[in-house]
Amino acid sequence: MDSKEVFLQIFRENIHREGSDALLDYLEHKSDFFTAPASARFHGSYPGGLCEHSVNVYRCLEAYLERERVRELYGLDYSPESVALVSLLHDVCKTGCYKAGTRNVKGPDGKWQTVPTFFYEDSLPYGHGEKSVYILSGFLRLTREEAMAIRWHMGFSGDEDKRLVGQAFQQYPLAFALSVADMEATYFLEKDEA
Template sequence: MNNKERFIEIYKQTIHRDGSEKLLEFLLSKNSDFFDAPASARFHGNYDGGLVEHSLNVYDCLKDYLSRERVQSTYGLKYNEESIAIVALLHDLCKINCYKKGFRNVKENGQWVQVPTYEYNDTLPYGHGEKSVYMISGYMRLTREEAFAIRYHMGFSGSEDARNVGAAFEMFPLAFALSTADMEATYFIEGKK
């Protein structure tokens, strides 16, 4: 099973909220490059299909984190399968249609050569996490905790005011869990080899 098939299977098995079918239709349409896009221009997942792969990695990391005994018994973090799938699989919708293939010059063995790269061009510069929340909300309602988790999934590595990040993590623990899963996927699973 490839990443696109796995994403669709998880999505259809776990996400049943009103509007979820229309959102999946959009992701599969010619108006979206979700299944072909990279996850970044130069870092993790900077290859065709990197975005869907990253989304699945975050899903796996979040499921693993939330299944830990300490997380459940000591911290009391328990979420339903639908919420887990929504925040993990959809947290980076903001990256749809933002990366275009291009070239950049690099020096190899003393010679300048052109190498393929991605250029970032966001035609809807609404922020990162907040743009994903905005895009999802056009199709289906998010719970408050889901919206805050997606909004603050970059944690302290984003450009947000650190006080807001800390407050969001305290008020909405799913935000902390998603941020942890996103960082694990980004730096440990997809990091530079």
């Protein structure tokens, strides 16, 4: 199965709350979610990279939450729906933001050559995690912990006040877990793509 098929299977098996059908219709037919890159020049910077990254984050979050220490010592226990929702949709803010183009780079022979790239153009500059929460909230109701997890998934690599990141992680452990899963997917699973 390709990433889109895996994404759809995970979504359909786990996410059933009111509004999820409309959200899935939006993702499939009214957005570029399944064809968008995950970034302009780093991880997943190719068509379909966003969907692939989302599936990777799901797998990493699921594995993190299955750890004995995480379950027993930290007491983290979330429904399959919450796990699927926050991981698959944390970067929905990236839909409609990447435009295909070209740029010039020096080739191995030292000569300039034109290569394909993506340019980031955000027509709804609402932030990153908060934009994902905003978009999702137009379709379905998130729990406070789900909203916080998506909002703060960039962790300490975002531009926010670091005290707020730490406070969010303390109050909403799913935010920390999602951030770990996002970083693992980005820097370990997808590192060769960067």
